Amino acid sequence: MRHRIAGNRMNMPEPRRRSARRNLMAGLIRYDRIQTTEARARAIRGEAEKLISVAVKGREDARKHLASVVSDEEQATKVLEFARKGRFSLKHSVASNEERAKVQKAPLTDKGRKFQEDKLKARREELLAIFPNENEAEKALQAAYHSMVIELHARRLILSALPDELVVKKLFEELAPRYLGRPGGYTRITKLGRRKGDAAEIAQIALV
Template sequence: MRHRKAGNKLGRNHSHRRALLRNLVTSVVIEDRVETTVAKAKAVRPLVEKMITLGKRGDIHSRRQAAAFLQTPESVSRLFATVAPRYGDRQGGYLRIVRTGFRQGDGGEKAMIELLGAEQELGAKQQKRAEAKAKKREELERQLAEQGGNEEGGSEENA
């Protein structure tokens, strides 16, 4: 009997499951959006909400508790500086789980777990990425044009 045994096992032992959930929480805090399985998304939701509640509290004890759970110092500073103030007047429900289909290899159901209100930030990141990609493409095309011009010029000199 599993009386008073809350939480999903996710097919892992205790230490592996704890490491997996800590990594997922850290990724959600840093990236605002993570794609994973539905079971993992449901398991990580209360942990992320607890971290955001610690961030909203904002005292040194909360910061130390968050630092003990999150993997990187950057995630702790981001939690307290940008993520938690976003939800100052909200009483919970900081996450959205969106089912995104099935995985190609084993058919596992995938889901996107994302922080609410991060759409503007994610849009800005996406735009920045698109601009960097366009700039890189222009640079590559310019280099190819220069190489093409050099090769044609070199063949005329030899002829």
Template sequence: MAGYRKLSRTADQRKALLRNQVTALIYRGKIVTTESKAKEVRKIAEGLIALAVKERDNYETVTVTAKVARKDKDGKRVKEVVDGKKVTVYDEVQKEIKKDKPSRLHARRQMLKVLYPVKEVPAEAAGKKKNTKEIDLTAKLFDEIAPKYADRNGGYTRIVKIGQRKGDAAMEVVLELV
């Protein structure tokens, strides 16, 4: 007996499907799919969440000095004339950043092997590249989802049956984060 469901797909198609659904589950919080796909997605998602819960506080805060371009009220860089050339003016700023310890960095990379990159497009700029932003799902796992499940030992997802699909009578379910 196999250790996983084949879902009537080749290995590369199955891997892409599961990665896509795990990414959607973590980004949106719930997805609607068939029961067998949901059970496979649940395995992967719970593993990622468990990894995030285990490594959520495994970082150190470091203060760094960074050069940032000075900007005017319109958001454009301030330029100054030096020796006949226009030069951008920079200010030094102190920033605090989170520096991952090695095990958390490894966990982040393991998550990135599974999760696809997600781009969020604002509603008013639909179909345009302007104002799109990349969502960091690993940061979402560490900062939002892991603290929510810190005192929970597994069971981070729930499968709720919603009935049969009209076309092929496959059992549809809602897979959601608890």
């Protein structure tokens, strides 16, 4: 009896099965298509589509949150690129050596202080070139940081199931934008006939 056993067990021990599923899903996402037995293709199809759905939903939720604050799409793209460079606020300033000593930081030399001030000034000018109004700029930047947190949560969910940074990067940078607005159905299985030797059904599973 197969009570409480969901999906195809692929006729192998659990640790080996888990590794095989991860490798097959990573190959599918990395190369867009792979050939394997029909049983294995069907075994990974549901989980692969679920991971793509998590990426699409994470990307869409992040985009919607930013769009709720920044309605202009071009400005939203620019402020998100700006936010990815690191934490910043228009309220930031270079702390004095006395303030740095209180938090156990080394004092800055005159050259080091000038470098930090020039860096802050350049970032300030870059942000204000996108949003001339300081209040709007600050709100847009905080919204961009929050949208990054939303996407980061989705990335971590996928990494827990498929620990491959390059595959997750492709999921968010290539596949999520491709499938925005598509309600599932990201893969297609095509039968290719029988394999010589053991006559196993061979199939190709590919991203639509």
